[in-house]
Amino acid sequence: MLRSSLLLFALNLLAVNAHKRAPHSAKHQSIHQAVNNYVDQSHNHKSDAQVIDQSTKQAPKQRYEPNWASLDTRPLPEWYDDAKFGIFIHWGVYSVPSWAPVGQYAEWYWYHLTEKDDDSETYNHHKAIYGDAKYQDFANQFKAELFNASEWADLFKRSGAKYTVPTSKHHEGFTLWPNAQSWNWNSVDVGPHRDLLGEIMNATRSAGLHAGVYFSLLDWYNPTYLANITQYVDQVMYPQWMDLINNYQPDVLWCDGNWPYPSKTWRSEEFLAWAFNDSPVKDTLVVDDRFGSETPTAHGSFYTPEYSTSVYLNHKWEANLGMDIHSYGFNRATPADKYYNASYLLNYLVRSVSNGGNMLLDIGPSSDGTIPSIMQERLLQMGDWLSVNGEAIYSTRKWRVQQEGPIDQTSVRYTASKDQSIIYALLIDWPHNGIVLLPSVKVNTQNATASMLGLTGNLSWKTVSSGGISVQLPNLTPGTEPCLYIWTLKLVGFA
Numbered sequence: 001m002l003r004s005s006l007l008l009f010a011l012n013l014l015a016v017n018a019h020k021r022a023p024h025s026a027k028h029q030s031i032h033q034a035v036n037n038y039v040d041q042s043h044n045h046k047s048d049a050q051v052i053d054q055s056t057k058q059a060p061k062q063r064y065e066p067n068w069a070s071l072d073t074r075p076l077p078e079w080y081d082d083a084k085f086g087i088f089i090h091w092g093v094y095s096v097p098s099w100a101p102v103g104q105y106a107e108w109y110w111y112h113l114t115e116k117d118d119d120s121e122t123y124n125h126h127k128a129i130y131g132d133a134k135y136q137d138f139a140n141q142f143k144a145e146l147f148n149a150s151e152w153a154d155l156f157k158r159s160g161a162k163y164t165v166p167t168s169k170h171h172e173g174f175t176l177w178p179n180a181q182s183w184n185w186n187s188v189d190v191g192p193h194r195d196l197l198g199e200i201m202n203a204t205r206s207a208g209l210h211a212g213v214y215f216s217l218l219d220w221y222n223p224t225y226l227a228n229i230t231q232y233v234d235q236v237m238y239p240q241w242m243d244l245i246n247n248y249q250p251d252v253l254w255c256d257g258n259w260p261y262p263s264k265t266w267r268s269e270e271f272l273a274w275a276f277n278d279s280p281v282k283d284t285l286v287v288d289d290r291f292g293s294e295t296p297t298a299h300g301s302f303y304t305p306e307y308s309t310s311v312y313l314n315h316k317w318e319a320n321l322g323m324d325i326h327s328y329g330f331n332r333a334t335p336a337d338k339y340y341n342a343s344y345l346l347n348y349l350v351r352s353v354s355n356g357g358n359m360l361l362d363i364g365p366s367s368d369g370t371i372p373s374i375m376q377e378r379l380l381q382m383g384d385w386l387s388v389n390g391e392a393i394y395s396t397r398k399w400r401v402q403q404e405g406p407i408d409q410t411s412v413r414y415t416a417s418k419d420q421s422i423i424y425a426l427l428i429d430w431p432h433n434g435i436v437l438l439p440s441v442k443v444n445t446q447n448a449t450a451s452m453l454g455l456t457g458n459l460s461w462k463t464v465s466s467g468g469i470s471v472q473l474p475n476l477t478p479g480t481e482p483c484l485y486i487w488t489l490k491l492v493g494f495a
Contacts, residue, residue: 066273068263068299074276076301076316079210079251080286082395083162084353085386086252087379088214088320088362089200090167090328093174093191095367096138098330099125102338106364107329110135110172111220139174142191147369149203155371156209159379160386162394163210165254165360166200168244173219176200179243181236192369201248210284212252213244217266217291219257229260233267241271249280254304254360255290263292263299288318302358311355313398319352320360323378330364330372339374342381343485349382349393350426350486354413356398385483388454392424392488399423401440412438423491424453425471430487434475439468441494448493454482459489469494 064070090107100106101121109122113135116123126133156164169175169182177197178188187196201211217237219225225232244250253275263269268291276282289300297303303317307326311317322328323345325338340348345361352359361382363375386393396415405411411428425438443463450461450471460472471489481487 064273064276066269068269068295071269071272071276072299074301077251077284077286079284080163080301080358081316081397083210084358084393084396085159085161085349085382086163086165086210086212086318086358086360087156087159087161088165088322088328088360089365090170090214090322090330090362091196091365092167092170092176092329093135093138093142093172094170094329095365096141097126097130098332098364098367100327100331100333102331102334103326105329106324106327106331107170107172109329114221135172139185139190142187142367144187144192144194144196144367144369147192147194147196147199147365149199150206152200152371153203153207153209155376155379156204157207159383160390161209161361161379161382163212163252164200164204165212165214165252166197168197168213168215168248169219169240170214171216171218171220171257173216173222173225175240177244177248179240181240181243197248201250210251211248212254212286213248213250214254214256215241215244216257217255218260229265233265238267238271245275245279245281245285251281251284251286253285253287255288258290258295259293261292262294266292268292268295309351311352311357313356313402316356316358317352318358318360319348320362321348322362322364323375324364328362328364330366336374339378342378342385345378345382346385346485347428350413350428353393353396354398354402354415354426385485388483389426389486389488391453391490392426396424404438404440412436414440420495421492423494425489425491427487427489431473434473436471436473436489437464437468438471438489438491439464439466441469441491443469443493444495445493448491450492451490452482453488453490 064074092107094107094109097109098106100109100112104112112120112122113126166176168177173182173185175182175186177186177195179186184190187194197213204211219232219236222232222236224236258266272287272291275285279285286301288302288304289296289298290304291300297312301316303312303315305317305319307321308319323339324331324334325340327334349359363371363379365371392415395418397418399414399416399420401414403411403413413426413428415424415426416422423441425441427436450459451457452459452474455474459474461469464470
């Protein structure tokens with residue numbers, strides 16, 4: 001199996017090198033060397049100038065076996081547990097029609113158009129607007145003519161995000177990079193005629209963020225996928241995995257479309273053993289839990305609750321959702337009041353982090369490459385809050401108590417520094433009497449102090465007979481508050 005996989009990879013490299021790519025290609029290696037090293041350096045999108053500080057917990061020197069029992073022993077790279085907040089990006093051919101009935105995923109347009117019935121809203125919409133045009137015709141209209149990766153990356157940095165996860169290929173099979181297995185169905189051959197994935201990842205790294213990728217295992221209407229799943233995996237999907245890892249070197253591989261087949265069929269264990277042992281990102285790569293029908297909430301670096309309030313206290317997890325109430329891709333049918341507001345999104349972030357999770361917040365750019373204004377506004381609102389309260393989010397860990405409340409009309413969530421010497425109490429509401437009760441907080445030293453992030457000076461506090469402490473909040477007037485939502489108490493000398 002390994003010998004045949006290497007031979008197939010070599011053949012794919014020949015095809016890729018023959019295929020015209022974006023102008024940032026670097027030096028080429030021989031196929032023999034690429035096969036021996038499992039690494040193609042010919043289109044390395046992670047130049048020395050773009051490598052950001054990878055303060056990670058290095059994976060042990062042991063070799064991981066191609067089975068979940070072994071793969072699950074790999075430690076989580078620490079950068080990911082420190083980052084807390086990332087940006088999901090759903091962008092593809094579906095961004096041209098950018099439509100779904102409110103409450104449906106707009107990125108599933110092709111599926112709903114094809115699996116139609118007489119009452120299909122998507123089918124009826126398509127016929128009314130586009131007549132007999134096929135979904136494939138949208139590819140030439142996906143031009144990204146206003147796309148500027150540096151502007152995107154600047155917005156992401158201002159949002160306070162620490163990593164990005166753009167769709168390299170969604171279920172429609174269209175790739176945002178020049179992939180040989182997706183000939184004439186990628187962003188270089190048709191539409192923008194640009195390596196969109198490479199541009200996003202390069203700009204992201206230049207802004208100091210970690211760069212990841214989303215990748216769909218399934219491929220809805222790929223003839224090989226429909227005819228022979230083994231042939232599809234061996235000749236299409238697996239080489240695409242290798243292309244992404246070797247040439248784009250993501251720090252996150254966020255797979256999806258896993259549900260039709262178990263991980264053995266997808267060859268997931270085999271691939272991950274290589275990725276964790278020998279790939280260019282073996283020490284920094286984190287992967288999600290969508291590598292087979294049986295893998296969600298069972299395997300992977302982190303679990304992925306989707307539009308969910310689930311938490312997993314005993315395993316790393318990442319909550320993901322769109323700003324749209326139920327779509328990742330941009331949906332032109334969604335009115336403004338069906339977008340989550342900043343208060344909701346910040347509560348979602350705080351809830352996730354206090355329970356040991358990350359938050360992956362999605363944007364759905366337009367087909368012209370612009371990010372809708374309402375999404376930009378939400379990102380900037382997240383960034384404003386994190387600029388004040390980021391100390392209570394980044395590089396923190398769960399405390400022994402995750403939340404308390406409602407207490408005197410106040411709900412509190414907790415995080416703590418890695419060594420647990422500093423406790424952060426995040427106030428979801430401001431108490432009417434200006435006093436916060438924290439029943440689980442105990443005095444640990446005589447010099448214990450309480451303060452509020454964004455303000456100078458210490459706050460008055462005292463122990464209470466029922467247990468815990470009470471903190472007197474400052475008297476603030478409009479315009480003097482450190483932030484508009486969720487205020488953070490920093491507690492030093494408590495336990």
